[in-house]
Amino acid sequence: MRKKATMLLTVLMLLIVTACGNSANTKETQATATEGETTSTEATSTETKKDITLRIAWWGSDTRHEYTQKVIDLYKSANPHVKIDFEYASFDDYWKKLAPQAAANQLPDIVQMDVSYISQYAKNGQLEDLSPFMNNQIQLSDVSENVLSTGIIEGKQYGIPTGVNVLGFQYDPALLTKAGIDTIPEDWDWDKYEELAVTAASNKLFFDSGMAPDVFFNYYLRTKGKTLYNPEGTALGYEDDALFIDFFDRLARLVKAGAAPDPGVANQSKGIVEESDLVKEKGVGIWQWSNQFVGLQTVVNRPMDFAPMIGPDMEKGLYMQPSMYWSVTSNSKAKEEAAKFIDFWVNDVEANKLIKGDRGVPISGKIKESLAPELSDQTKQVFEFVAAMEPKASPMSPAPPVGSPEIIAMLADYAEEINFGQTTAAEVAPKFREAANAILANN
Numbered sequence: 001m002r003k004k005a006t007m008l009l010t011v012l013m014l015l016i017v018t019a020c021g022n023s024a025n026t027k028e029t030q031a032t033a034t035e036g037e038t039t040s041t042e043a044t045s046t047e048t049k050k051d052i053t054l055r056i057a058w059w060g061s062d063t064r065h066e067y068t069q070k071v072i073d074l075y076k077s078a079n080p081h082v083k084i085d086f087e088y089a090s091f092d093d094y095w096k097k098l099a100p101q102a103a104a105n106q107l108p109d110i111v112q113m114d115v116s117y118i119s120q121y122a123k124n125g126q127l128e129d130l131s132p133f134m135n136n137q138i139q140l141s142d143v144s145e146n147v148l149s150t151g152i153i154e155g156k157q158y159g160i161p162t163g164v165n166v167l168g169f170q171y172d173p174a175l176l177t178k179a180g181i182d183t184i185p186e187d188w189d190w191d192k193y194e195e196l197a198v199t200a201a202s203n204k205l206f207f208d209s210g211m212a213p214d215v216f217f218n219y220y221l222r223t224k225g226k227t228l229y230n231p232e233g234t235a236l237g238y239e240d241d242a243l244f245i246d247f248f249d250r251l252a253r254l255v256k257a258g259a260a261p262d263p264g265v266a267n268q269s270k271g272i273v274e275e276s277d278l279v280k281e282k283g284v285g286i287w288q289w290s291n292q293f294v295g296l297q298t299v300v301n302r303p304m305d306f307a308p309m310i311g312p313d314m315e316k317g318l319y320m321q322p323s324m325y326w327s328v329t330s331n332s333k334a335k336e337e338a339a340k341f342i343d344f345w346v347n348d349v350e351a352n353k354l355i356k357g358d359r360g361v362p363i364s365g366k367i368k369e370s371l372a373p374e375l376s377d378q379t380k381q382v383f384e385f386v387a388a389m390e391p392k393a394s395p396m397s398p399a400p401p402v403g404s405p406e407i408i409a410m411l412a413d414y415a416e417e418i419n420f421g422q423t424t425a426a427e428v429a430p431k432f433r434e435a436a437n438a439i440l441a442n443n
Contacts (some may be wrong), residue, residue, distance in 0.1 A: 210287075249426075
């Protein structure tokens with residue numbers, strides 16, 4: 001009996017020791033895990049405490065300002081260590097604000113760049129080459145090379161397109177009928193365009209509000225195998241003044257016929273959509289980029305439609321253009337974080353539900369697919385028109401060279417004088433060519 005009790009006591013002691021050992025191991029393990037977790041948490045905490053402030057600037061309408069701020073808020077909610085200060089303005093004021101900041105080397109980290117300015121800022125050393133960030137911080141594996149190449153200047157990627165656009169005629173079908181026109185042919189040419197416009201004028205309606213001289217003269221030149229600027233950006237891309245005379249004489253004839261408003265009338269509503277002839281039911285349509293359709297449609301508040309550009313050789317003239325770019329500036333102290341924000345803009349589904357294609361049809365194929373069920377009827381029209389035109393488009397010409405803003409302004413002034421009847425396209429053509437070439441010769 002005594003022997004049996006001793007054995008039981010021994011077994012009991014062994015169980016206690018084992019249990020104590022297990023307990024000790026468990027505590028040790030827990031301590032190790034906790035220590036590991038603490039270390040990990042500390043590391044995360046260290047990252048989250050590393051606050052970064054970005055500055056971002058853009059131009060646009062009130063609607064663009066509102067949704068862009070919402071996208072920024074969404075980014076900040078996912079990245080609480082990032083503070084984002086923002087600046088925005090109208091197109092003209094934006095460049096007036098940006099110029100002194102560039103001179104003082106105090107540009108925002110991220111700037112919205114227009115195709116007419118990106119060469120100037122890149123060549124002045126004010127933009128960062130984004131190539132090292134591509135498919136690292138900025139995922140672009142499902143973006144067309146043709147689209148990305150539009151942001152390349154002298155072999156470096158200075159801009160990531162926010163979206164792509166295509167030119168077209170945006171019109172009110174009901175007003176087209178009121179103008180005495182049944183339909184716009186898919187394959188219309190310049191003579192047919194003039195014929196339809198004069199028909200509208202005979203029914204007391206403007207057919208359109210005119211064409212932005214630089215954009216549409218460049219389109220016309222491309223259909224003829226020429227361009228507004230040569231590939232090097234050192235001269236105009238054409239030498240035959242007959243091309244200038246043919247294009248601007250026709251536009252002047254349409255003004256004289258009452259098919260398009262004269263500059264005095266056009267300037268009264270310049271840049272104010274609500275004041276446009278289309279909104280006031282005095283004009284059938286507007287020539288402009290596809291991303292401007294939804295905003296216009298919202299204000300018009302009537303069914304609208306697209307018509308393709310004028311031929312012949314529309315396929316040579318047509319091109320997909322980035323509506324604008326996001327660029328990172330050279331003076332930024334947070335270039336990698338700035339690149340991450342651009343990636344968010346390109347690839348985040350929720351962000352793009354807020355953007356709704358306002359800055360062009362998204363460049364990411366996955367985003368385009370994911371947005372399809374979310375699109376309004378008007379945005380679907382834009383996506384469908386861009387998809388229909390994309391196979392017909394040719395590669396875009398190189399980005400406008402340094403000096404192009406001055407040339408664009410000069411061309412607009414000359415076009416206005418021609419349309420006012422103060423001079424003729426024949427008189428202006430050699431003057432414009434010589435002055436523009438003198439500016440570009442400095443490149």
